[in-house]
Amino acid sequence: MSFLFIDIETDNSEGFGLDPFRAKVVTIQIMAPTGNKIILKDPKSLDLFKTKLENNVVVGHNLKFEAKFLKYCFGITLKTVYDTMLAEQVISGGQLSGYAKGNSLKDLVLKYCGVNLDKTEQCSFKAGEELSENQIQYALLDVEYLPEIMRQQQAKIKLLGLENIIDIEMKALPAIAWLELSGINVDLDKLGEIKTKVFAQKSEAEAFLIKELAPIRNLNSSKELLEVLKGKGFALENTGPKELAKYPDNPIIQALKSYRQATKMLTSFVNTMPEFIHPITKRVHSNFYQYGALSGRLTSEKPNMQQQPSRFRDWRQIFKAAPGNKIVAADYSQIExxxxxxxxxxxxxxxxxxxxxxxxxxxxxxxxxxxxxxxxxxxxxxxxxxxxxxxxxxxxxxxxxxxxxxxxxxxxxxxxxxxxxxxxxxxxxxxxxxxxxxxxxxxxxxxxxxxxxxxxxxxxxxxxxxxxxxxxxxxxPVQGLCADMLKIAMGNIFLALEPRGVKFVNTVHDEVVFECKAEDAEEITAIIKSEMEKAGSKFLTLLPCVCKVTVADFWKKD
DNA sequence: CTTTTGGGCGCG
DNA sequence: AAAGCGCGCCCAAAAG
Known part of the structure; x- marks a missing residue:
């Protein structure tokens, strides 16, 4: 296996240049280890490179992006990758995790090569337009420095003993691309049913509180609420759950808790979820940051699929398998x-x-x-x-x-x-x-x-x-090892199940969720359970690692 | 006007 | 003396 250094430019003129389902690929730049560069202005000619891209180590910066476009637009599946952004996050000991600044390609080119990259052309690419000389130069420079960055990173990785984590992360990357492309199906009928219920809960609690706490103006203002409650004789420091627990049987406090639960449900989940349904795929495609947290855990946003209510009855039933499919959810038992x-x-x-x-x-x-x-x-x-x-x-x-x-x-x-x-x-x-x-x-x-x-x-x-x-x-060390295990499992499950048409629909810290054909569910379940337990048992040598799997029409845990 | 901060709360 | 970890999102209030 050899290395191929790649980068893709997409058309951002309509504001969704990151969306593989809608943005057009404008150019693909590929560089061989010899330094020979190719810029594909007609991405259809990529067919010639399919085998090479699938059978070499593909090197790039933030390859989740490239992996999604290559898969969706050209049917090319990246399996073996080296991502300079992810590597930098690993080397930083998680200090560049999540939303931290300092891990863009521009940052790394400056840091490792002492060169200030001009990014002004980044959003100038338009599908169907002839490339300007500037655009071609810009596009080629994006792969130019990758070998040097990788070379210097490799030295640091060795010095810090991070080879194993780099391996885990790089193998997990294609799984994360798979996860984002898969998306999850939402049952709008069930959502509507829940909405009616939650709205009624809110109205009832709201009416009661406005009557009991008159003349309160805004129930959502914790500041005003605290004033009014103090005036009614409640001895509270703040209005958080620990303080409210001082008055578990008081009807005003009970109504407040009910009101808050209902408004949280409405504003954070019920009302926003339909806005995330993608116009092309009709599914919800959250963003997952592979190195989202200091611990190595993933984070998820727009929507955050890791904070979907589990205690609010039936909410997770909105995440439903498409007709003929089943949802297979697997989680580690008491892993921490x-x-x-x-x-x-x-x-x-x-x-x-x-x-x-x-x-x-x-x-x-x-x-x-x-x-x-x-x-x-x-x-x-x-x-x-x-x-x-x-x-x-x-x-x-x-x-x-x-x-x-x-x-x-x-x-x-x-x-x-x-x-x-x-x-x-x-x-x-x-x-x-x-x-x-x-x-x-x-x-x-x-x-x-x-x-x-x-x-x-x-x-x-x-x-x-x-x-x-x-x-x-x-x-x-506990949270982080759990993330390590889960990422190992994801990487292996990707290799086993992605080629079989299974969808990877969610992951929540100690859990992975898939969607597959109903007739495949039994076999798929066994593979997932085995990969999860195998990954955990690498580290849990003194006691058993147990993964529990549930098959249902929607996302649930037993 | 926009951005930041803090309280509050959803998840593991 | 301090007073549970990791996250993202919503709203209100303060700051720029």
Whole structure:
């Protein structure tokens, strides 16, 4: 295999130059390692290059873009890639993740080659028009510096021991292009049904609140709301959920919560979702940032497919398989706690997961000193809050309000402290691991996942920021390893299922969602489950990795 | 007028 | 002494 350095210019004159379904490709520039360059002004001649592009390492900057256009417009599937943008994000230890500035091609050309690229021609390309000399020069310069950038990046990757993460990311890239092209189908009838229900909920709560809180002007103003509530005798610091939990049975507070839930549903989800249905494909194509978060997790926007309500009854039913298809959703079972068990080598965690016990129930039994079979649902929920809270570096006052808000249980700070102490005595290995992690993280200002991903912290400028670094140091190795596993699985599932016409319709941190022909669902399910567990088991060597798969007409979890 | 900040809340 | 992690989106209010 050799390298091919590529770039594509598309027609942005109608404002959707990034949209593979609508924008026309104007030129494709390809450069061989020898430096020989070709500019294809008639992209139909690309057929000659199909085999080369599919069987060499394709190098480019932000190749998700090229991958989508090559696939949709020319039926070419990139499989082996090296993306200089993604590589730079990996090398930066996640500091260039998400919306951070500094990872454009212009930035890298300046950084690695000392050349200031002129980008004024970037949006000048129009389909069907003769290329100007300037445009040709511009287009060719976009591939010119890629080999040098890659060469210098490779040296850094080796120095930092990031080969494995680069491999994971580059193999995941084609899967992300597949994900964005696939899109997800939305059932507008179901959406309408939910809209009616939510609107009624809002109207009822709104009428009640306007009457009870008169003369309030704007229920959406937390500032005004706090004033009025104080005037009515409520002792509140703010109007957030933890404060409102002080008055769980008050009808005004209950109505406020109902009003807020309904308005959140309407403004963030119900009313906006139809606007995202693509005019050509009739599906919703979110943007996914592959290196979206410091931890290596993806982020999603327009719409954010990772925050679609799961607790609001039936909402996810709007994401429905097209006729004749099924939705296959696969998620890792309790993956974060399993990772903690592995990293801490905690015998009790290992035993619980190896023997298929319920860790939260086991924890509750020990904390409340009762037999496992007498643990109540509330006691289990409390243990769950403690398990998670401690992983994130929670303190007694935080646990107190968490238990009140989530479980409805009143405990004093002293009692919360006792829970934490008891938990730490119960799981000394986990406690030791978390303490060491936060100390080392603060000292080095970076943490690593088991797969080798580096999460680098900006210099903490005050005590508060140092506290954040300590807490993130406990959590990022866990969150980050989960992202590593999921990306390995995505890359392998892409190779196995994309050629079979399966659609990759969503992913949410520990979950992947696909759409396939109903008759294929059983076979597809087995492949997904196996790839997910295989990826997880690379790292979870002391306890089992379990992936749960659900097949249904819409997106759901069992 | 537009942009930024903060409260609040959706997800894992 | 501090007071749970990672994100994106909506609205109101402040800042430019």
């Amino acid at each position: 706690l399993r990772i903690v068990g592995q990293l801490a080598r905690d015998p009790k965690y290992i035993r619980a997961y190896t023997e298929g016990l319920d860790l939260h129930k086991e924890t509750a039994a020990q904390l409340f000193k009762i037999p496992v079979n007498q643990v109540t649902e509330q006691q289990r929920d409390m243990a769950k809050s403690i398990n998670f809270g401690l992983n994130y570096g929670m303190w007694a006052p935080g646990l107190k309000s968490k238990l009140k808000a989530d479980v409805g249980r009143d405990v004093t700070v002293k009692e919360a402290e006792k829970f934490i102490k008891d938990f730490q005595a119960l799981y000394p290995e986990v406690t030791k691991y978390l303490n060491t992690a936060s100390q080392k993280g603060l000292q080095r200002l970076e943490v690593k996942t088991l797969a080798g991903r580096i999460c680098k912290f900006p210099n903490p400028k005050d005590a508060q920021a140092q506290g954040s670094v300590k807490r993130e140091s406990k959590n990022l």
